[in-house]
Amino acid sequence: MEKYSSEYLISEITRLKKLKNAIILAHYYQTGDIQDIADFVGDSLALSQKAASNTADIILFAGVKFMAETAKILSPEKKVLLPDINAGCSLANSCKAEDFKKFISDNPGRTVITYVNTTADIKALSDIICTSSNAVQIVESLPPDEKLIFAPDRNLGNYILNKTGSDMVIWNGTCHVHEEFSLEAILRLKKENPDAKIIVHPECELPVRLVADFIGSTSALLEFTKKDHGNSYIVGTEVGIIHQMKKENPSKNFIPAPPKDSTCGCSECSFIKLVTLEKIYKCLLNEEPEILIEEDILIKAQRPIRRMMEISEKLGL
Numbered sequence: 278m279e280k281y282s283s284e285y286l287i288s289e290i291t292r293l294k295k296l297k298n299a300i301i302l303a304h305y306y307q308t309g310d311i312q313d314i315a316d317f318v319g320d321s322l323a324l325s326q327k328a329a330s331n332t333a334d335i336i337l338f339a340g341v342k343f344m345a346e347t348a349k350i351l352s353p354e355k356k357v358l359l360p361d362i363n364a365g366c367s368l369a370n371s372c373k374a375e376d377f378k379k380f381i382s383d384n385p386g387r388t389v390i391t392y393v394n395t396t397a398d399i400k401a402l403s404d405i406i407c408t409s410s411n412a413v414q415i416v417e418s419l420p421p422d423e424k425l426i427f428a429p430d431r432n433l434g435n436y437i438l439n440k441t442g443s444d445m446v447i448w449n450g451t452c453h454v455h456e457e458f459s460l461e462a463i464l465r466l467k468k469e470n471p472d473a474k475i476i477v478h479p480e481c482e483l484p485v486r487l488v489a490d491f492i493g494s495t496s497a498l499l500e501f502t503k504k505d506h507g508n509s510y511i512v513g514t515e516v517g518i519i520h521q522m523k524k525e526n527p528s529k530n531f532i533p534a535p536p537k538d539s540t541c542g543c544s545e546c547s548f549i550k551l552v553t554l555e556k557i558y559k560c561l562l563n564e565e566p567e568i569l570i571e572e573d574i575l576i577k578a579q580r581p582i583r584r585m586m587e588i589s590e591k592l593g594l
């Protein structure tokens with residue numbers, strides 16, 4: 278149980294941010310109370326862009342470790358804090374550097390594209406990073422006959438493969454949230470709510486993607502709900518995004534897609550939800566846990582992230 282009231286925590290966080298010239302970046306999957314105190318809320322691409330272009334001395338990342346590492350790689354001179362150092366990612370954990378080195382050497386002569394949901398040492402082994410917002414466009418920006426490796430999410434990899442037809446070998450990783458959505462439960466919900474559109478993230482399994490009216494990154498899903506004329510949506514991604522969807526579309530109805538196991542809270546990312554207001558307060562107060570990355574890895578990881586950002590900028594993403 279938290280020792281402090283939300284009001285106290287919010288006022289202390291606001292005071293400490295000002296005192297220390299700190300900003301809070303929060304992912305759309307974060308809980309609503311944390312999204313509301315953040316200086317910037319976004320998906321991985323937007324958060325990377327923000328991390329690379331701000332004047333704060335401290336970045337507190339209300340997200341998971343790979344996100345905070347990306348901020349550190351892009352802004353090595355800043356202090357980057359993560360309120361709970363155990364906030365990892367099942368997808369990033371599915372791709373270990375030693376195994377990935379072997380995968381690359383088993384598939385020689387291929388350009389290595391990795392999803393931002395990877396550890397810093399995997400990024401250091403990559404040629405270009407992508408996010409779900411720009412993955413298809415990044416692949417399309419390369420010569421059509423270029424042979425590729427994609428890691429670590431097999432569902433996003435297959436989605437890109439279907440869109441681009443590229444010669445691509447794909448690492449077999451998944452996210453514990455997106456692979457858990459139940460096709461049967463989604464179809465049952467659709468029957469009960471025939472006007473609802475099914476909107477899902479490309480990290481979802483193929484059968485779920487096949488019944489979707491729209492597939493996109495978290496920011497693309499949010500945009501879709503703003504522009505679309507419909508009133509009701511079954512949302513197949515981490516449930517935290519619904520906070521922003523409701524804020525942007527107060528009159529519309531959002532139904533979280535259910536997981537296969539109805540007794541678990543699997544449509545919530547158990548890692549990102551480790552971050553709480555109290556941990557943010559203590560983290561800002563004590564300036565720890567801090568994200569530190571070996572210089573060699575950090576320098577090697579900068580190049581593929583910057584390449585992603587240059588391509589994204591050119592494409593207006």
Ligand code: SF4
Pocket residue numbers: 306341365366367368369394452453454455515546547548549
């Ligand atoms: S939702 Fe999935 S991919 Fe995103 S941080 Fe959580 S485990 Fe990783």
